[in-house]
Amino acid sequence: MKSGPLFYEKSRLTVTGGQRSLARLALGLCGLLAAVSARAQVTYPINGISEPREGCYAFTQATLVKDAQTTLKNATLVIRDGKIVAAGAGAAIPKDAVVIDCKGKFIYPSFIDMYSDYGLSTPARTGGFRGRDGGPQFVTNTKGAFGWNQAIKSEVDAVALFTVNEEKAKGLREQGFGTVLSHQADGIARGTGVIATLANDRENKVIIREKASNHFSFDKGSSTQDYPSSLMGVISLLRQSYLDGQWYKSAPAKEGLNLSLKAWNDNQQYPQIFEANDKWNVLRADKIGDEFGVQYIIKSGNNEYQRMKEIAATKAAFILSLNYPAAMDMEDPNDARFVALADMKHWELAPTEPAAFEKANITFALTAADLRDVKTFLSSVRKAIEYGLSEKRALEALTQTPASLLKIGDKVGSLEAGKLANFLVTSGPIFAENTVIYQNWVQGAKYEVKAEGWADIRGTYALTLTNGQRLNIDIKGTATAPAVSVLQKDTLSGKISVTGQLVKLTLPLKKGDSQQLRLSGIVGQSGWSGTGLDTNSNAITWTAALSKPFEVKSDSVKKKDAPQLGNVYYPFVGYGWETAPKQEVILIKNATVWTNEKEGKLENADVLVRGGKIAQVGKGLSAAGARVIDGTGKHLTAGIIDEHSHIAISRGVNEGTQSVTAEVRIADVVNPDDVNIYRQLSGGVTSSHLLHGSANTIGGQSQLIKLRWGANAEDLKFAGSDQFIKFALGENVKQANWGENQRTRFPQTRMGVEQVLADAFTRAKDYEKEGAGKRRDLELDALVEILNKKRFITCHSYVQSEINMLLKTADRFGFKVNTFTHILEGYKVADKMKEHGAGGSTFADWWAYKMEVQDAIPYNANIMQRVGVLTAINSDDAEMARRLNHEAAKSITYGDMDEQDALKMVTLNPAKLLHVADKTGSIKAGKDADLVLWNEHPLSVYAKAEKTIVDGIVYFDREQDLELRKRIAEERARLIGKMLGDKKKGAPTTRPVPTREEIYHCEDLQAGHVHHILSDSHAEL
Structure with a gap:
């Protein structure tokens, strides 16, 4: 029996293609009933009549994408009470099901975002170490039985803070998401995450798993506590927290109740997720995990494609952000010249990251996190596909992979019986350019994304007019944006407009003729009909019958031509390598060789290099297959060694928040991308001793590196070298120049500095005597290493009285000062330094730049050397390091030092001071x-x-450098042109942002201290 446009048969409701308006109304009512069912609460009272119902739907004739590996044609999906009952071809349709005809449509599992803050608010951030801006805060101000550091928030459970937010949920659903893992993105240890669906229901109904993950980052977030103020401090705090957690587990009584450490230990059972947001931070996070047997799932920063070999070696799974940088508006050349080539190249290559991960066979999920507008998510995925990511891997990364990583594959991630009814109904392949998401069903409730186009009118029609004319018209385009043409000898394009069941057509009959048919009517079940005007403006009626349905020819995205891209450089700056240089057999002939050995300076001598070592030194040398370099008229020296450097350090040279921070390590924050490595190679530097700054009495552990330009952080490190630590004396450590607010951290006087040292080493001696079960303290571990001559001191120093004080303190506690650095009053105490066995690393002629250096003299190095103190010249400055040979030469002027002794002050002497x-x-x-x-x-x-x-390995070659400058100019021109082309095409652009460079000195306190904005003339060198 028929009843209007709806056909009923044995209680089964079938919705057919031609009766969409009323059908939508019916489905809306059914959806309402389903929503009532979904919201039927056991413990919540109902104001009215209870009317529980069970929603059952059958979606028929769909292309069913069960998962990335399985696609079924003409299949059926059956859901009941928020879950999938059946999914497959020929699935039985229950008698009480509402049947929805999905012919020509696709059904996909809804997406999962495993890095979201949905339903949570993030506390306001403070910007880290307050330093000069406010008084210090030494311990947490969080009230309760929590840990000492405010940035360790292990006790936070997202489930306790979670609230449904329909406005944000709607935006995510429109991009295909149905489930999220949400956590409070605040702090270094952030506590647990909650998994919830994006249904508009009560919180208790949408939460799938209340504690699903444990979260970390390198960001203090809202913590107002000073420590840590640097990246190395953050890493040390994480390392100490792992140790404290282990200790608390075995000896909780010694600590008393510590809710932070208790939660820290409890949270180790969940998947561990680390927000790294940068390629080098990825490796830092992975290294921490390796130390403590933890394999993190790592949130990327969109630049990991620059180091895929190292990224793959982590064996980690990743969460990839799709926050690509926008093109910069380069119209004004004065703006363009301040942008480094690396930033331009990153704009071009960032969309290749997902494809690079796929090629490296690394497990990854995709996230909408970091996007400025969530509405750009699907277009960002499509861009990744355009740049090489496969559709299959993209779908996996949004469904099965996050479900597997979060251990919720039994609930979501694919379309299988028993799982939640979270799925999308789309007009075509999900990643196709013009595909529309019609509906996103979450827990069996329908959320309409776009209603237009549900009735796909595309196809070929026979059009009949009452004046006897017959035409064939073809409707193509997309389901939501159809296009019409008249099929005849010359196919003519017309216009079509569809609103609901109303259609308007404008059809030309002759090429170039301005007179056209103008028709309007209704799209009906059995055909179209309506009225209009013919080409002479006479009234007519018309009908149209479908003669050939439209067929989707492919289930995949139409591939665009792969974009032409530049190469990745190692490191990722203009002077980086496309192919890393190799060790060679090198024979340097006929040079003046400064040996720094007993042979002294050899004229017209040869040096043979093989296997990275000096094989022979002499005259008339030969070697088959060697690269011969003519040294005639040239001079060959050992590489310059900078005993005191602050290059190649990330996010802070000082952890200046406490008087003793021996636990922090420069080794944790080496930055291989620092162009100063290349610059200093151009000045003959081959090794640099990277020191903590001078903000506190006992600073952090240093790192000796070789300037292997292009290597990663671990490979830059000078293998097998002794370990050093930075001490400091003077104005900096007593905070004389920190501002009036800094009057509470001890010490405030030079006398107090001595007491800090005495207290530290007293504690270290007591700590060493403690037996089994003691809490391991990384700060004291480093001090014990000093006492046991396993770690050596480099001390920032100026004033005679303080130098004497440290020598006496060292004698009292039985340790040695290896090197006094700066030591501008070294000429006053050279005899005591020699007696103690300390060396000096000084400036050639710096003085008068602050009060404590008023007595500095340019003869200082000469005097110390003549007394018998092992003396070196250092830089403490990225620019000076490029001309340390000139700094050494100044002692020939000031004191008539022998030229070979002068050269040794920047070569052999620092090597001796550093024990290499x-x-x-x-x-x-x-x-x-x-x-x-x-x-x-x-x-x-x-x-x-x-x-x-x-x-x-030849890491710097001046002739090659000239070629690299040409390459930089050409690459900049190409990329600027490409950005201008994007702007011309209407792509969004941003203002050019000057590329900033971190350059540190001893006294720099802020973790993001910036000294230079790179200009076009020296942006890369």
């Missing part, structure tokens, strides 16, 4: 081939390093 003279610092068979070929006498102001060799 057996490996480098002189030209001797068996030592590392760290060499510099100069065009002139190396102590001349006209000297230029033509080639700088580290471990037998």
Whole structure:
């Protein structure tokens, strides 16, 4: 029996294609009933009549994408009471099901975002260390039985803070999401995450798992506590927290109740997710995990494609952000010149990241996190596909992969019986450019995304007019944006407009003829009909019958031409390598060789390099297959070693928040991308001792590196070298120049500095005596290493009285000061330094830049050396390091130092101070081939390093440098043109942002201290 446009048969409701308006109304009522069912609460009272119902739907004739591997044609999906009952071809349709005809449509599992803050608010951020802006806060101000540091928030459970937010849920559902893992993105340890659906229901109904993950980051977030103020401090705090958690588990009585540590231990059972947001931070996070047997799932920062070999070696799963940078508006050349090539290249290559992960066979999920507008998510996925990501892997990354990583594959991630009814109904393949999401069903409730186009009118029609004319019209385009043409000898394009069941057509009959048919009517079940005007404006009626349905020819995205892209550089700056240089057999002939050995300076001598070592030094040398470099008229020296450097450090050189921070490690924050590595190679530097700053009495542990330009952080490190630590004396540690608010951290006087040292080493001695079961303290571990001569001190120093004080303190506690650095009053205490066995690393002629250096003299280095103190010249400055040969030469002027002794102050002497003279610092068979070929006498102001060799690899070549400058200019021009082209096409652009460079000195307190904005002339060198 028929009843209007709806056909009933044995209680089964079938919705057919031609009766959409009333059908939608019916489905809306059914959806309402389903919503009533979904919202039927057991414990919540009902104001009215209870009317529980069970919603059952059958979606028929669909292309059913059960998962990324399984697609079924003409299949049926059956859901009941918010769950999937059946999914497959020929699935039985229950008698009470509402049947929805999905012919021509696709059904996909709804997406899962495993890095969301949906339903939570993030506390306001403070910007980290307050330093000069406010008084210090030494411990947490969080009330209760929590841990000492406010940035460790392990006790936070997102489920306790979670609230449904329909406005945000709607935006996510429109992009295909049905489920999220949400956590409070605040702090270093952030507590647990909650898994919830995006249904508009009460919280208790949408939460799938109340504690599903444990979260970390390198960001203090809203913590107002000073410590940690630097990235190395953050890493040390994480490391100490792991140790404290282990200790608390075995000895809780010693601590008393600590809810933070209790939660820390409880949370280890869940998937561990670490927000790294940068390629080097990925490796730092993974290293922490390796230390404590934890394999993190790592949230990326969209630049990991720049180091895929290292990323793959982590064996981690990743959550990839799709927050690509927008093109910069480069119309004004004055703006463009301040943007470094690396930033331009990142704009071009960032969309290749997902494809790079797929190629490397790394497990990854995709997230909408970081997007400025969630509405751009699907277009961002499509861009990733355009740049090489496969559709299959994209779908996996949004469904099965996050479900598997979060251990909720039994509930979501694919369309299978028993799982939640979370699915999308789309007009075509989900990642196709013009595909529309019609509906997003979450827990069996329908959420309409876009109603237009549900009735797909595309196809070929026979159009009949009452004046006897017959036409064939073809409707193509997309379901939501159809296009019409008249089929005849010359196919003519017309216009079509569809609103609900109303249609308007404008059809030309002759090419170039302005007179056209103008028709309007109704799209009915059995055909179209209506009225209109013919080409002479006579009234007519018309009908149209479908003669050939439209067929979707492919279930995949139509591939765009792959974009033409530049190459990845290692490191990712203009002077990076496309292919890393290799060790060679090198024979340098006929050079003046400054050996720094007993042979002294050899004229017209040869040096043979093989296997990264100096193989021979002599005359008339030969080697088959060697690369021969003519050294005639040139000078060959050992590589320059900078005993005191602050290059290649990320996010802070000082952890200046406490008087003793011996636990922090420069080794944790080495930055291989720092262009100063390349710049200093151009000045002949081959090794740099990266020091903590001078903000506190006992600072952090240092790291000696070789300038292996292009290597990762671990490979930059000077393997097998002794470990050092930075101490400091003077104005900085007593905070004399920190501002009036900094009057509470001890010490405030030079007398107090001595007491800090005495207290620290007293505690270290007591700590060493403690037996089994003691709490391991990383700060005290480092001090015990000093007492046991396993770690060596480099001390920032200026004033005679303080130098004497430290020498006496060292004698009292039985340790040695290895090096006094700066030591501008070293000439006053050189005899005591020699007696103690301390060396000095000083400036050549810096003075009068603050009160405590008023007594500095340019003869200081000469005097210390003559007394017998092992003396070096250091930089403490990225620019000065490029001309340390000139700094050494100043002692020839000031005191008539022998030229070979002067050169040793930047080569062999720092090697001795750093305990690596057996490996480098002189030209001797068996030592590392760290060499510099100069065009002139190396102590001349006209000297230029033509080639700088580290471990037998030419890392700097002045001729190659000229070629790289040309490459940079060409690449900049290409990318600027590409950005201008994008702007011309209407793509969104942003203002050019000057590329900022982190350059540190001893006194720099802020973790993001910036000294330079790179200009076009020296943006890369």
